[in-house]
Amino acid sequence: MSEAAPFVDIQNLQVCFTGGRKPVQAVGGVDLQVKRGEVVALIGESGSGKSVTLRSLLRLHPPRRTVMGGSVRVGGHDVLAMAPGALADYRGKVASMIFQEPLLALDPVYSVGAQIVESIRRHEPVSQAEAHKRALELFERVRIPSPERRLAAYPHEMSGGMRQRAMIALALACRPQLLLADEPTTALDATVQIQVLLLLRELQRELGLAVIFVTHDIGAAVEVADRIAVMYAGRIVEEGTARELIRAPRHPYTMALLHSRAHGALAKGSRLQTIGGSPPDLSALPAGCAFAERCPMALDVCRSTRPEVVHLSGSHRARCLRTADTVATT
Ligand SMILES: Nc1ncnc2c1ncn2[C@@H]1O[C@H](COP(=O)(O)OP(=O)(O)OP(=O)(O)O)[C@@H](O)[C@H]1O
Ligand code: SF4
Numbered sequence: 104m105s106e107a108a109p110f111v112d113i114q115n116l117q118v119c120f121t122g123g124r125k126p127v128q129a130v131g132g133v134d135l136q137v138k139r140g141e142v143v144a145l146i147g148e149s150g151s152g153k154s155v156t157l158r159s160l161l162r163l164h165p166p167r168r169t170v171m172g173g174s175v176r177v178g179g180h181d182v183l184a185m186a187p188g189a190l191a192d193y194r195g196k197v198a199s200m201i202f203q204e205p206l207l208a209l210d211p212v213y214s215v216g217a218q219i220v221e222s223i224r225r226h227e228p229v230s231q232a233e234a235h236k237r238a239l240e241l242f243e244r245v246r247i248p249s250p251e252r253r254l255a256a257y258p259h260e261m262s263g264g265m266r267q268r269a270m271i272a273l274a275l276a277c278r279p280q281l282l283l284a285d286e287p288t289t290a291l292d293a294t295v296q297i298q299v300l301l302l303l304r305e306l307q308r309e310l311g312l313a314v315i316f317v318t319h320d321i322g323a324a325v326e327v328a329d330r331i332a333v334m335y336a337g338r339i340v341e342e343g344t345a346r347e348l349i350r351a352p353r354h355p356y357t358m359a360l361l362h363s364r365a366h367g368a369l370a371k372g373s374r375l376q377t378i379g380g381s382p383p384d385l386s387a388l389p390a391g392c393a394f395a396e397r398c399p400m401a402l403d404v405c406r407s408t409r410p411e412v413v414h415l416s417g418s419h420r421a422r423c424l425r426t427a428d429t430v431a432t433t
């Protein structure tokens with residue numbers, strides 16, 4: 104793979120869940136590229152497809168009840184086409200995920216140290232002693248105090264912040280190049296959230312990781328991300344650098360989400376605004392723009408024409424028919 108190619112290249116990703124009464128088109132054409140060492144935040148209201156997009160990068164959806172389309176390439180791997188054996192090698196070693204709730208990711212019946220050692224030895228032919236040494240280094244790296252003693256602890260014996268650090272250590276155990284983080288700090292209290300986010304940013308710089316993380320905290324997105332992508336009804340509706348997006352949003356949905364910026368600084372902890380109305384039914388998406396029913400700028404044409412991506416400047420792009428009219432309002 105050439106150095107110039109993005110490490111993550113998602114083209115026209117489609118994810119449709121077919122297990123229910125009607126098919127649910129959770130992701131309907133996502134394009135996203137992430138370079139090595141770049142941090143991208145995914146934001147958007149509940150149900151917009153952030154977690155489904157993230158999980159697609161590890162192909163974690165139930166295979167018999169999911170139809171996926173488009174392409175997902177990570178570090179040259181064709182994720183949607185990989186055979187089960189190759190997929191198992193890829194998970195953890197090329198890309199790994201940290202979740203909102205570490206208790207769901209960590210096994211309650213094994214010590215955290217044993218889980219890290221097991222994960223390393225599953226992927227690499229190293230001795231127990233060598234794997235233990237690596238686990239200890241990882242605990243030091245994520246700044247767990249008394250790391251040797253804590254390696255022997257079970258997940259329930261750790262505090263929430265410590266467990267989150269342990270899960271980060273587990274995610275990094277096999278030296279992945281892509282880290283996926285689904286609301287990694289939401290379950291923690293505010294000061295611990297900041298510590299964990301700063302730790303993630305530091306590790307990302309140190310290890311040159313590509314990171315995609317989901318957050319509802321716009322301040323955290325601005326602080327930690329190089330780029331922000333805004334999702335609505337299974338598509339990215341606006342994308343740009345944190346600065347472009349916050350200073351000059353061009354999609355009416357992003358503008359509504361960021362409305363709070365007019366009333367004060369975007370400190371860490373600023374939550375995304377809730378906006379009137381509800382998102383469309385993903386099993387019966389409208390023919391035109393999915394945001395039309397809630398959009399203060401909607402015209403008749405918006406209800407019949409599905410907006411294509413408009414390239415604005417630099418990496419800034421928006422999926423809206425009226426980007427020419429949003430310039431003056433920024
Ligand atoms: N396995 C599944 N089977 C059926 N529908 C699913 C499945 N997983 C997700 N969905 C649906 O896909 C849509 C997108 O879900 P997703 O979890 O990606 O939302 P999200 O943006 O992460 O929201 P939140 O902010 O609440 O985490 C939702 O309507 C959800 O109910
Ligand atoms: S295309 Fe129309 S309805 Fe959709 S966001 Fe733009 S102005 Fe609003």
Ligand SMILES: [Mg+2]
Pocket residue numbers: 153154155285317
């Ligand atoms: Mg989610």
